[in-house]
Amino acid sequence: MKITVVGRGRVGGGLARLWENAGHEATPLGRDGGDAAGADVVVVAVPGPAIADALAKVSGLDGQVTIDATNLYQERDTTFPSLSHQIKSIIGGPTAKSFSTNFAAAYDRIAQQRVTPSNLFAAEPDAKDIAEQLIRDAGYDPVYVGDLDPGARLLEDSSGLTRALVAQYGPFFYRYGRPGEL
Numbered sequence: 159m160k161i162t163v164v165g166r167g168r169v170g171g172g173l174a175r176l177w178e179n180a181g182h183e184a185t186p187l188g189r190d191g192g193d194a195a196g197a198d199v200v201v202v203a204v205p206g207p208a209i210a211d212a213l214a215k216v217s218g219l220d221g222q223v224t225i226d227a228t229n230l231y232q233e234r235d236t237t238f239p240s241l242s243h244q245i246k247s248i249i250g251g252p253t254a255k256s257f258s259t260n261f262a263a264a265y266d267r268i269a270q271q272r273v274t275p276s277n278l279f280a281a282e283p284d285a286k287d288i289a290e291q292l293i294r295d296a297g298y299d300p301v302y303v304g305d306l307d308p309g310a311r312l313l314e315d316s317s318g319l320t321r322a323l324v325a326q327y328g329p330f331f332y333r334y335g336r337p338g339e340l
């Protein structure tokens with residue numbers, strides 16, 4: 159797959175490396191932007207407050223399948239129910255939210271785990287298969303929480319719990335399983 163990653167920091171740069179290792183062609187873009195035309199999927203990995211600025215500098219986004227990896231640690235723009243909805247209002251394609259509850263600092267240790275770590279994601283139907291594949295190709299087990307409504311906001315609102323846990327454990331993995339699976 160051709161993947162344009164908007165953001166080349168810990169998340170964007172880290173995911174691009176994982177996907178390149180899995181055989182994809184990943185192009186990370188920094189704050190100067192670039193062109194996403196011809197990509198199979200666009201991944202957004204910039205700070206929540208920088209979404210509009212970052213996407214304004216990228217051409218070729220219109221209607222692309224999108225995966226939003228962003229979080230927000232300040233007041234949200236209440237025009238949108240979630241950051242994913244804000245991103246969808248700009249790009250306009252089928253949208254998923256994923257990687258927002260997984261630590262970039264642990265990307266290089268995913269493959270060493272005894273069990274495959276989970277990755278919670280929400281997705282509109284036409285973005286679900288691509289999101290699921292890229293979650294697997296990054297090394298995680300995808301756990302679907304439902305459509306973007308209300309899944310994206312549920313994932314964003316879980317960042318307080320994540321921060322409480324990281325204060326206790328440092329960067330961590332998690333695994334969801336039905337009874338008998340763990």
Ligand SMILES: NC(=O)c1ccc[n+]([C@@H]2O[C@H](COP(=O)([O-])OP(=O)(O)OC[C@H]3O[C@@H](n4cnc5c(N)ncnc54)[C@H](OP(=O)(O)O)[C@@H]3O)[C@@H](O)[C@H]2O)c1
Nearest residue numbers: 165166167168169188189203204205206208212228229262
């Ligand atoms: N770090 C994590 O473990 C983690 C986990 C889950 C979700 N997230 C979320 O993922 C997103 C990215 O986090 P990160 O840790 O990767 O951040 P980061 O390492 O600071 O990287 C941020 C990236 O966004 C770009 N950027 C920053 N300000 C921008 C602006 N005003 N306009 C355009 N681009 C801008 C930067 O461009 P330059 O390269 O040009 O500086 C950089 O490539 C955030 O929403 C964060 O909350 C982070």
